[in-house]
Amino acid sequence: MAEPQARQASQRGLSIGALAERTGLAVSAIRYYETQGLVSAWRNAGGQRRFARADIRRLSFVMIAQQFGVSLSEIRDLLDELPGGRTPTPQDWAHISTRFRARLDQRIETLERLRDNLDGCIGCGCLSLPKCSLYNPEDRAHGQGSGPRYLMGDTPGL
């Protein structure tokens, strides 16, 4: 595999390998994303997947959002706002990016608030983390059940 020299890109669509090269994703990851509804492809005569050029950008968006800790299902929800049937315009991407930025601002704000509370705990000398404003397990102990624990980034509503 020495320099595959521009595999049939334009009209016929991109093969999964070409898309993988362009995005830096693994082929297996792209197939997985297809099962998760993040991207879609048509098939050529031989049954192989062919992708639109616009999917490079689409998958790049997926990768960026992942860096921010957004789960694939949330990313799918974001992408669902893109128009179906036609290639997304710059305006379409601007719209989705703006919504995305809003979530991002929220997350940063949350982290800063937590950090400041942690500072308070160190500063005031109480260090009674379980009792202070940062974290009060007594409040949470009742009626919590044993549901799933959310890591930062999977927290619903964040």
Place this chain on the structure above:
Amino acid sequence: MAEPQARQASQRGLSIGALAERTGLAVSAIRYYETQGLVSAWRNAGGQRRFARADIRRLSFVMIAQQFGVSLSEIRDLLDELPGGRTPTPQDWAHISTRFRARLDQRIETLERLRDNLDGCIGCGCLSLPKCSLYNPEDRAHGQGSGPRYLMGDTPGL
């Protein structure tokens, strides 16, 4: 289970159930944390676990760090700085919290930088995410192999 009224806490140590109540963690989670070396217990005559009161604070720290997306093994590394053999003092906790704050600052900084780059992409109108400074997959495509993908928070060195 109507108000167990202060289960033998002081000298004899806390049962796993009592610790679970105080922290809001599930009993199974505490047992799991023990296998991961995040907390330890001695056994009573009947073979049941008994925990020190200080473990409430210890586990609270674990929960806080998790909210920041720190993995359990990283948390264990942090906790390993606490003195063995004696109950941690407020100073001990202050030390560890300060180290922790530094990581937190880094993460917030990283997120802000990414956000600002995203702003640039929206602002300049190019929206060519794959090409802009935010994310350049062409650079990443070569020699990447198919190693593990890091989610925000698991990134080594962050």
Place this chain on the structure above:
DNA sequence: GTAATTTCTAAAGCTGACTTTAGGTCAAGA
């Protein structure tokens, strides 16, 4: 035309962080 790649599908495997299950044992209160 033939050999070397790529791609295909389905299923199984992997990591992290736990929970659930199964089959007992221990302890506390009426």
Place this chain on the structure above:
DNA sequence: TCTTGACCTAAAGTCAGCTTTAGAAATTAC
């Protein structure tokens, strides 16, 4: 004392996000 609830261990299950494997068909390169 006896019963109910708490606790024990080991192993298997769960979810997200993928990768790996296996065996076969399509495509590309020479």
